[in-house]
Amino acid sequence: MGSGVDEETVEPLRSEVEPLNSEVEVLNSEVEPLNSEVEVLNSEVEPLNSEVEPLNSDVEPLNSKVEPLNSEVEPLNSEVEPLNSEVNSLTNDKMKICIVGAGAIGGYLGAKLALAGEAVTLIARGSHLEAIQKNGLKLIMADGSSQIVSPSLVTSDIQEVGTQDVVILTVKAHSVSAIAPALSALYDSQTMVVTAQNGVPWWYFRQHGGEYEGTRIQSVDPDGIIEANIGANRVIGCVVYPATEIVEPGVIKHIEGDRLTLGEIDGTKSDRIQSLAQILKKAGFKAPIRNQIRTEIWIKLWGNVAFNPISALTGATLESICQYPLTRKLARQMMTEAQAIAQNLGIKFGITLEQRINGAENVGAHKTSMLQDIEAGRPTEIDAIVGAVAELGKLTQIPTPYIDAIYASVKLLEATKVASLPIQNPHK
Secondary structure: OOOOOOHHHHHHHHHHHHHHHHHHHHHHHHHHHHHHHHHHHHHHHHHHHHHHHHHHHHHHHHHHHHHHHHHHHHHHHHHHHHHHHHHHHHOOOOOEEEEEOOOHHHHHHHHHHHHOOOEEEEEOOHHHHHHHHHHOEEEEOOOOOEEEEOOOEEEOOHHHOOOOOEEEEOOOHHHHHHHHHHHHHHOOOOOEEEEOOOOOOOOOOOOOOOOOOOOOOOOOOOOOHHHHHHOHHHEEEEEEOOEEEEEEOOEEEEEEOOEEEEEEOOOOOOHHHHHHHHHHHHOOOEOOEOOOHHHHHHHHHHHHHHHHHHHHHHOOOHHHHHHOHHHHHHHHHHHHHHHHHHHHOOOOOOOOHHHHHHHHHHHOOOOOHHHHHHHHOOOOOHHHHHHHHHHHHHHHOOOOHHHHHHHHHHHHHHHHHOOOOOOOOOOO
């Protein structure tokens, strides 16, 4: 008896199998070329394997030589690491900084930098020098706290200092030409010179790029002595904002402010200026780098050109000048003249004139440095702060009647108050 499958049962299965067979055929057709590619690759790999095998046999004996050397290197590394850290602490972490003019501002900068661990030398003179040499430099902060600082060296003789990484010039603008010839003793090929004077700097038209490139500011460097002994390539521009005072010889009081704005005079953000900014920040200062340092100079000068001479003539503080209507108006007129000059030179102010006046008023009952100089019978920075702006007015053909009148008045006051200054025509 034969067995069989019902055709009616088989037929539906065939109908399912046939499409599957057709799919298999398609897949086979795709696989075949892949197999041929694999064969080609295998034929390429085989000769490479034959090249690798002898190289492996060469590597094995080298490994056996390297292992004992590694065991010798490890203890040496453990000895080198502490030596490297010691070298870093002695060199990389300490910058040699000479403060030339360790008065109120210079002493404050030097004290903060010394407290931060830098190798600081202070150049000072007179009773202030003697007090620091005997007792250290006392720094009284705005919050009333105080510290005694012992710089690496305190002297009046630049020749005994040696070369420095940074020279910070904090003498008054009118004193720079007298001290400039001695500064070369502090230089090596990389020494930076940070100019921290008020007013228009001697280098203003150096690496400036405008139509007045190379013009000398006669009010600041009439004989070219400063430029000849410093050179524009060393210069880092700096605008100083802290207010400080010498309470007594060897004692400096910080009143307010901690910003020192820096800038290369060609506008670049060089490695050296970034390094300097980091050192200042480590000492607790705000040290922004500006690619337009002349704009920053003008923002401070914009107020100084009016408030400093008005205070010297009247004996008034910033707050009083700004709150008394007539002197506020006079300051506004002088500042308007200065603004016109600055804008002619391409300066764009980011604040309004009234904002600048209000900023001065907010400082409070503070005597300007020019008033302090007049009261002490010292020469003032009238030429760099006011005379130079009047000079730039003539250069740009912008009238400055208010600035000229106040400049003349302070020059006469200075001559009568400072015994060493004769009454004469300052432009002869």
